[in-house]
Amino acid sequence: MRIPYNLEERFKVSSSPHVRKSWTVRSVMLDVLIALIPAVLASWYFFGIRAMLVELVCVLAAVLSEAIVQYLFFEKVTVDDLSAVVTGLLLAMCLPPSLPLWIAAVGSIVAIIIGKQVFGGLGNNPFNPAHVGRAVLLASWPVYMTTWMVPTKPGTSQWLGTDIVTSATPLGMLKESGYNWAVVAKKVSLWDLWIGNVGGSLGETSAIAILIGGLYLLWRGVITWHIPVTYLGTVFLLSLIFEGPAKHIADAVVYPPLFHLAAGGLMIGAWFMATDMVTTPLSKGGRIAFGIGAGVLVFLIRKFGGYPEGVCYSILIMNAFTPLLDRIFKPKTFGEVTQG
Amino acid sequence: MGRTFAYGGIHPEYNKHLSRDKKIEVFDLVDEYYVPMQQHIGKPARCLVKKGDKVEVGQKIGEADGFISANIHAPVTGTVVDVVRWPTPVGFEVETVVIERDKAYKGEMQLRDRNWRTLAVKELLEIVKEAGIVGLGGATFPTHVKLAPQDHVDVLLLNGAECEPYLTCDHRIMVERAEDIVTGAQIMAKILGVERIIIGVEDNKPDAIDALRHASLKIPSIKVVELETAYPQGAEKQLIYACTGRVVPKGALPSKAGVVVNNVGTALAVFEAVVFGKPLIERVVTVTGKVGMPANLLIRIGTPFEKVLKVAEIATETPKIISGGPMMGIAQSTLSVPVVKGTSGILVLDEGEAANWEEWNDCLNCAACIDACPMNLLPSVFSRGVELGKIEDLRKLDVMSCIECGCCSYVCPAGRPIVQFIRVAKAILRRG
Numbered sequence: 001m002r003i004p005y006n007l008e009e010r011f012k013v014s015s016s017p018h019v020r021k022s023w024t025v026r027s028v029m030l031d032v033l034i035a036l037i038p039a040v041l042a043s044w045y046f047f048g049i050r051a052m053l054v055e056l057v058c059v060l061a062a063v064l065s066e067a068i069v070q071y072l073f074f075e076k077v078t079v080d081d082l083s084a085v086v087t088g089l090l091l092a093m094c095l096p097p098s099l100p101l102w103i104a105a106v107g108s109i110v111a112i113i114i115g116k117q118v119f120g121g122l123g124n125n126p127f128n129p130a131h132v133g134r135a136v137l138l139a140s141w142p143v144y145m146t147t148w149m150v151p152t153k154p155g156t157s158q159w160l161g162t163d164i165v166t167s168a169t170p171l172g173m174l175k176e177s178g179y180n181w182a183v184v185a186k187k188v189s190l191w192d193l194w195i196g197n198v199g200g201s202l203g204e205t206s207a208i209a210i211l212i213g214g215l216y217l218l219w220r221g222v223i224t225w226h227i228p229v230t231y232l233g234t235v236f237l238l239s240l241i242f243e244g245p246a247k248h249i250a251d252a253v254v255y256p257p258l259f260h261l262a263a264g265g266l267m268i269g270a271w272f273m274a275t276d277m278v279t280t281p282l283s284k285g286g287r288i289a290f291g292i293g294a295g296v297l298v299f300l301i302r303k304f305g306g307y308p309e310g311v312c313y314s315i316l317i318m319n320a321f322t323p324l325l326d327r328i329f330k331p332k333t334f335g336e337v338t339q340g
Numbered sequence: 341m342g343r344t345f346a347y348g349g350i351h352p353e354y355n356k357h358l359s360r361d362k363k364i365e366v367f368d369l370v371d372e373y374y375v376p377m378q379q380h381i382g383k384p385a386r387c388l389v390k391k392g393d394k395v396e397v398g399q400k401i402g403e404a405d406g407f408i409s410a411n412i413h414a415p416v417t418g419t420v421v422d423v424v425r426w427p428t429p430v431g432f433e434v435e436t437v438v439i440e441r442d443k444a445y446k447g448e449m450q451l452r453d454r455n456w457r458t459l460a461v462k463e464l465l466e467i468v469k470e471a472g473i474v475g476l477g478g479a480t481f482p483t484h485v486k487l488a489p490q491d492h493v494d495v496l497l498l499n500g501a502e503c504e505p506y507l508t509c510d511h512r513i514m515v516e517r518a519e520d521i522v523t524g525a526q527i528m529a530k531i532l533g534v535e536r537i538i539i540g541v542e543d544n545k546p547d548a549i550d551a552l553r554h555a556s557l558k559i560p561s562i563k564v565v566e567l568e569t570a571y572p573q574g575a576e577k578q579l580i581y582a583c584t585g586r587v588v589p590k591g592a593l594p595s596k597a598g599v600v601v602n603n604v605g606t607a608l609a610v611f612e613a614v615v616f617g618k619p620l621i622e623r624v625v626t627v628t629g630k631v632g633m634p635a636n637l638l639i640r641i642g643t644p645f646e647k648v649l650k651v652a653e654i655a656t657e658t659p660k661i662i663s664g665g666p667m668m669g670i671a672q673s674t675l676s677v678p679v680v681k682g683t684s685g686i687l688v689l690d691e692g693e694a695a696n697w698e699e700w701n702d703c704l705n706c707a708a709c710i711d712a713c714p715m716n717l718l719p720s721v722f723s724r725g726v727e728l729g730k731i732e733d734l735r736k737l738d739v740m741s742c743i744e745c746g747c748c749s750y751v752c753p754a755g756r757p758i759v760q761f762i763r764v765a766k767a768i769l770r771r772g
Contacts, residue, residue, distance in 0.1 A: 002438070004427050004676035011661050012691055013671035015760035017746030018662055019352060019505070020695040023753050025704065081701075123702035123754070224711070277706035282718065284711075331716045333738040334347055335577065335590035 025122070029082035031222045032272070035213035036089055039268065042196050042206035046151035047097035048159030051202050055092040057101045061108035062088030069117045083122045087111050090130040093203025093268055094312065095137070098149045098164050103141055107133040127319045128279050131312045138312070148172070148199035169200045170263045175308040181246035185255055193262040200264065207262035214271030223275040226287035227294075231270040234295025235260050242303075266298060269311035279319045285329035286322075294318045342543040344568035345578035346587075347716040350747045352505050352571055352667070354544065358634040359508045359626050364516055366638045367651070369447055371440065373415050373642030374426050374678040375401065378434045380474040381481050382408030387435055393420045397449055398619050401437055404469070410482045410681075411472035412437075413619040415640035417445040429645075429663035429670055429677045436678075439642065452617035456527050464531050464614060471613035472620045472681075476605035477510075477574070478664055480682040483606055487531045489595035496529045497583055497594075500541040500548060500604040501567055501574030504665025507685045509624040510604050512636045514541065514548035517608055518555035522562060524607030527614050529561070532600055537562045539604070540583045544569040571667060572745040576601050578714050590741055605684075625679055629688040630656040639679045645686055646675035658691040666694075667746045695749070697757035709748035709758055715741050719748035723761040731765050739765050 043051040066084040070077045079085075088108050095104055111133030119125040138145045150165045152158040158165055168176065170188045177183040192198055196206025203210065217223045236257045243256035260266065265273075274280065274294055281287050294314040301310025378384035385402030395401060395414040402412030418441040426436035456464065469484035477499055498521070502510040514521060525537050539556075541549050543566050556562035565583050567573050577588045579601060586597040594601050605623065612618045621641050625648070628634040632653030639648065645661065662669040663677070664684055679686075709719035718737055725734045739762060748758040 002422060002424055002426070004433075005674050006676070009675070011659065011671070011673055011675075012694075013673050014695070014697050015757055015763065016666075016668050016670065016744075017750050017759065018660065018666040018669065018671065018687075018689060018694050020750050020752070020755070021350075021352075024755065025701055025753055028704075028706075028753050078701075121702065123704045277704050279705070282705065282707040282710050282720065330737075331347075331710065331718065333590055333717060333741050334581075334715045335588055335592075335741070336738075 025081045025083065028222055029086050031217060031220050032086050033082065033089065035216045036093070036203070036272070038209035038212045039093060039203040039206060040089070042209040043093070043097070043202040045154060046196055046205060047149060047202060048152065048154065049161035050097040050149065050164070053101060053161070054095055054097060054099060054104050054202060055089060057104045058092035058095070058108045059085055059088035061105040062091070062112050065109045065112045066117065069113055070121075075121070078122070081122065084112060087116065087129045090272055091133045093272075094130060094134045094201050094265060096145060096148055097202055098147055098166065099144055103137060103144055107137045110136045123278055125278060126322070127316055128273050128276050131273060131316050134312050135316060150199055151197050151205065167199045169308065170198050170259070171302065171308040179303070181243070181256060182248040184259070185246070185249040188259070190251070190255065190258050190262070193259060203268050204265045207267045210267040210271055214267075217271065217275070223271070224284070224287065226284055227274045227280060227291040228270045230288050230291025231274055231295045232261060232266070234292050235266060235298055238295065238299040260299075260302070264309040265311035269315055273311075274315050274318070279322060281322050281325040281329065283326065283329040283331050286325040289325050289329065290318050290322065293321065342566040342568040343582045344570055345573065345582050345714055348712045348714045348747060349570045349572065350712050350750055351569075352750060354505045354569070356506065356508050356511070356544065358506065359628045359636055360511060362508075362512070362635050364512050364624055364636045364638055367640070367643065367648065369416060369441060369445070369640065370643055370647045372421070373418075373439045373441065373640065374436050374644060374676075375412060375415060375439060375642040376426065376428045376434045376436045376678065376680060377402045377412055378432070379412065379428070379480060379641070379680040379682060380410040381479065382406065382410070384434060385409055385412045387423060387437060389420045389423075389437060391420055391422055395420060395439060397445065398621060400619075404472075404482070408482055408485055410474050411470060411619070413472055413621050414439060415621040415642045416441045418442045427674060427677050428680055429672060429683055431670060449618060452615075454615050454617065456523070456614045459614070461531050461533070464527060467614050468531070468610055470619070471609070473606060473609045473613060474620070474681050475603055476609060476623060476681065476684070477603035478668070478682050478684055483602065483610065486600060486602065487528060489532070489593070489600055491595040491598070493532055493595050493598050493600050494534050495536045495538060495584060495599045496525060496532055496534050497580060497599050497601045498525050498537065498539040498604050498607055499574050499579055499601055500539055500545075500552070501579055502545070503542060503571045503573040504667055504669075504684070505571070506628050506687050507626045507665045508628070509626045509636055509684055511545050511548055513608055513624055514545065514604055515551050518551035520611045521604050521607045522552065522555045522559065523615070524609070524611030525562065526559070527610055528602060528607060535561055538583045539564045540567050540579055541565070542567045542569045542573055571747065572714055572743070575714060575743055575745055577743070590738070620681055623679070623681065623683065625683055626685040627652045628685060630654065630659065630690050631688050641680060642678045644676055644678050645672065648679065648686055649675060649688070654688050656688065656690040660689045660691050660694045662687040662689060667750070668744065697755070697760065700756040701754035703756060704754050706753060708751040708753065712747040712751045714745060714747060715743055717742060719758045719762065722765060723756055723758045726761040726765050731768050734765050735769055740769065742766065
């Protein structure tokens with residue numbers, strides 16, 4: 001009798017393929033955290049202890065609320081995939097440095113529980129969790145959420161957090177002036193704006209720091225160019241066409257579009273929020289439509305809306321369109337279109 | 341930069357350096373051969389021998405049964421000691437003839453030297469059919485059926501891409517047997533009645549490209565095309581697009597685009613059958629991975645994996661044995677399976693380095709799989725559909741067009757066994 005199977009010597013079998021790329025959810029999230037390092041350092045430089053505290057509270061609250069919710073609902077606790085850390089830190093990046101810490105904590109809890117866990121956790125949430133948290137805070141504590149600390153230098157009493165001076169953000173000034181570019185251009189130089197030496201949220205201010213992180217994500221293959229380029233490009237083009245040339249200022253043609261790119265949350269929105277894989281379209285065509293749509297919305301809200309800034313809402317609204325965009329831009333199977 | 345396919349693709353670790361420069365060696369004869377009656381796609385061959393029969397090397401022991409089937413021949417001279425159900429590397433148990441080699445038989449074969457040019461198309465096709473030749477790239481579709489297509493074709497495309505990581509058997513035959521491959525291609529072209537022959541080779545095999553170009557120098561109908569090294573360059577529809585720019589319509593055979601694709605190994609087998617009168621009883625197999633001596637071995641069909649790996653020496657405590665390459669190969673539960681016509685490689689991976697599909701996360705929607713899919717499908721949506729039990733909806737999304745190349749599973753950061761999900765969906769949809 002011939003027996004083809006040897007019980008002593010058994011090999012593991014599985015479906016092909018038998019190799020896979022060495023990346024995981026954790027390594028993707030780690031890359032996002034690495035990409036945020038320049039922006040975090042910039043926030044420490046300009047806003048000091050307050051920045052560190054807000055970031056710490058947001059991350060801790062996000063990780064703890066994720067762990068507690070998963071524990072209570074007998075789910076596997078997955079905080080070691082670092083996604084809650086990313087959500088907490090991204091939320092912190094969108095908050096004013098002078099925000100009371102308990103409000104920051106509420107934002108993180110809302111982001112994790114309402115923004116993510118109620119839908120079934122990572123991968124199943126329709127909206128960007130950090131922006132859900134921010135939107136709830138903005139609606140609940142509008143004054144705290146629009147009080148902006150003036151940037152400072154390490155070592156000053158303001159940097160140490162003992163004495164806070166506030167001012168408007170560049171976009172706030174623009175809105176208040178009735179979109180009078182000459183007024184804003186006198187107060188805010190493009191250099192300060194791009195380097196981050198202006199009032200604003202923690203991570204929004206330094207456009208260059210965020211750009212470095214975004215390029216890192218692009219290089220690592222964590223994100224594709226489609227959304228950031230079309231999102232930023234749309235805002236750039238719209239402000240070039242409809243805002244310029246601005247009257248009575250030196251760099252009349254480039255000032256408005258470069259201002260719009262670097263001001264407010266557009267940079268961090270374009271590179272870190274609108275590229276959130278979970279809540280953005282699957283196909284390249286869908287991603288391009290998402291970027292253009294979000295760009296148009298930002299411009300409309302900034303120019304005509306009640307708020308000076310619209311990045312958060314533009315992304316949340318486009319998140320809602322994502323299933324529709326997936327349907328419209330379904331990729332065509334290779335072979336469906338015959339060509340000679 | 342060479343030409344390439346239209347959508348997606350990946351660049352895995354190729355690891356071809358292990359065996360790329362190892363010359364083809366003849367593997368020693370073993371005592372017992374397990375020759376399955378099904379080594380091809382289609383109906384199993386009808387067994388012609390019974391226990392106790394004496395067989396000669398090259399004698400037909402299995403007769404093609406039906407339109408899509410192939411003959412099976414004795415790999416050695418010896419005695420049929422058993423006819424059993426035995427596992428093959430494909431995963432099924434099939435009727436298998438066990439031949440004990442005559443101690444006096446040392447591997448000799450009677451070879452002819454026929455002039456193929458004097459033979460008529462009908463005779464050539466009959467020789468290919470008689471020799472039991474099937475697609476040696478791994479799909480094992482009977483070649484005589486492929487060489488008699490329903491549609492009008494004008495291009496014969498030889499697949500020398502060998503995009504599977506680790507495998508080098510095609511690479512070696514292209515370097516060492518370039519002239520015979522070119523002759524085999526000419527014979528196939530004559531059978532098909534086509535004027536144009538294209539041989540597609542990935543640019544990580546410059547010596548193979550040189551050898552083929554040299555061998556076809558005086559044959560204007562043959563063009564050797566350099567292809568970008570990218571997986572799955574050798575997938576049929578992707579290869580046709582890369583080499584000819586033609587798109588095979590969804591759900592159709594390549595002949596609808598006027599092309600017939602054959603592996604370079606198949607061309608060599610056709611050459612040997614027509615010129616030498618040799619049936620398909622041996623093939624080149626790459627033995628590689630975590631083994632003491634990676635090699636390209638000319639092995640008689642029916643040789644158990646166990647005997648091959650005894651010589652090559654498994655060099656890990658926890659081996660995972662794969663028939664074929666790491667992307668589309670099949671994991672083996674036992675080493676009793678024999679080398680069959682479709683066995684391009686025996687790959688030993690360490691369990692630790694092999695992909696682990698036992699645990700996975702929810703889909704992140706990251707679309708890495710969609711960007712990697714060479715058929716431009718929606719793998720992530722398929723895998724979610726299977727998890728949710730909404731399989732009928734997947735038909736509309738063209739799940740049946742999946743070629744199971746594995747790019748999606750390879751790139752998934754959530755570690756989801758997407759190809760496995762898709763296979764489940766396809767099996768359920770096929771059952772109706």
